[in-house]
Amino acid sequence: MKKLNITIIGMGLIGGSIGLALKEADPDRFFITAVATRTATLELALERKAADRAIVDLTEGVVDADIIFICTPVLQIVPIVEKIAPFLKQGTIITDVGSTKGYIADRINHILPPGVFYVSGHPMAGLEQSGMQAADSHLFINKWYILVPEVSTSTEAVSTVAELIALTGAKITTMKVEDHDRCAAVISHVPHVAAAAMVHLLDFSHDMEESLKLAGGGFRDTTRIASSNADMWSDICLTNPRAITDSLQNLRAILSQVIEDIEEGDRQALHTFFSIAKKRRDALINASL
Numbered sequence: 560m561k562k563l564n565i566t567i568i569g570m571g572l573i574g575g576s577i578g579l580a581l582k583e584a585d586p587d588r589f590f591i592t593a594v595a596t597r598t599a600t601l602e603l604a605l606e607r608k609a610a611d612r613a614i615v616d617l618t619e620g621v622v623d624a625d626i627i628f629i630c631t632p633v634l635q636i637v638p639i640v641e642k643i644a645p646f647l648k649q650g651t652i653i654t655d656v657g658s659t660k661g662y663i664a665d666r667i668n669h670i671l672p673p674g675v676f677y678v679s680g681h682p683m684a685g686l687e688q689s690g691m692q693a694a695d696s697h698l699f700i701n702k703w704y705i706l707v708p709e710v711s712t713s714t715e716a717v718s719t720v721a722e723l724i725a726l727t728g729a730k731i732t733t734m735k736v737e738d739h740d741r742c743a744a745v746i747s748h749v750p751h752v753a754a755a756a757m758v759h760l761l762d763f764s765h766d767m768e769e770s771l772k773l774a775g776g777g778f779r780d781t782t783r784i785a786s787s788n789a790d791m792w793s794d795i796c797l798t799n800p801r802a803i804t805d806s807l808q809n810l811r812a813i814l815s816q817v818i819e820d821i822e823e824g825d826r827q828a829l830h831t832f833f834s835i836a837k838k839r840r841d842a843l844i845n846a847s848l
């Protein structure tokens with residue numbers, strides 16, 4: 560049986576994990592080509608068997624592809640589609656894993672050649688680490704993988720991508736593009752901004768060395784995701800600006816209220832603030848176990 564030609568552009572944490580998971584699930588069904596800018600990344604992808612072939616040249620990497628996963632930072636995705644568009648065969652499916660969906664959706668359909676299909680996707684799985692060295696074949700197991708059919712260009716292509724994603728162990732769900740970007744801002748994008756802000760707060764510490772020495776689990780837990788990749792997070796903020804700034808304004812209002820409650824010595828208000836948060840978080844964590 561002819562193998563399915565899959566090309567992964569951007570062989571980092573997510574691209575590498577998709578390659579590893581698909582090869583582990585069904586090694587003989589796929590021929591995977593990895594495209595990356597750094598040769599060290601490509602060598603590691605081959606060594607870890609996340610790909611069968613590794614290529615620096617984008618055009619060469621996509622000419623025979625049946626399905627292309629674009630796994631680069633969000634602002635690279637549309638320029639990559641523009642570059643590869645003239646070289647794709649009829650029927651090729653392009654899918655991306657970008658953390659924001661509206662920005663790409665607004666631009667991609669204008670540059671897709673006829674007979675090439677787009678499927679909008681976002682794995683809600685990841686880590687604060689990046690690069691092929693952090694890739695993990697089990698990254699997606701039992702995690703949600705969102706598909707956005709509304710901005711995808713063929714229902715058949717959505718089904719094909721969903722079938723591949725299921726092989727990684729992910730649970731598939733669908734969302735509307737606006738709902739996705741608003742929800743992702745609240746549960747992922749703003750928490751990353753807030754975690755980075757907590758680390759910047761150390762600038763106001765009288766003795767940063769001493770503060771860091773004493774930093775316990777609480778600081779580590781709330782700031783883990785501040786170790787994430789700056790390229791990726793700058794792109795996310797620029798491509799989901801409305802939802803992120805709306806949500807940050809809400810966070811500012813919540814913090815302003817806490818400041819007021821502390822200044823006024825309102826123990827009841829502070830107690831209510833913490834107890835509602837505890838109840839809600841405990842319920843969320845228990846529901847997801």
Ligand SMILES: NC(=O)C1=CN([C@@H]2O[C@H](COP(=O)(O)OP(=O)(O)OC[C@H]3O[C@@H](n4cnc5c(N)ncnc54)[C@H](O)[C@@H]3O)[C@@H](O)[C@H]2O)C=CC1
Pocket residue numbers: 568569570571572573574594595596597600630631632633635639656657658659681682683684685686687688689690691788791795
């Ligand atoms: N890290 C995470 O937890 C998650 C990330 N995402 C999304 O997945 C995408 C990739 O993120 P990661 O894998 O974490 O990043 P990463 O930094 O681990 O990997 C990105 C890879 O893309 C390569 N790259 C960048 N520009 C390129 C170009 N023009 N051509 C070819 N390769 C290029 C980089 O060299 C790197 O190897 C981003 O769009 C991100 O928003 C989605 C879900 C989770």
Ligand SMILES: O=C(O)C(=O)Cc1ccc(O)cc1
Pocket residue numbers: 657658682683684685686687747784
């Ligand atoms: O490290 C974590 O816990 C994350 O939150 C990873 C993550 C980062 C970006 C996404 O779009 C989805 C998941």
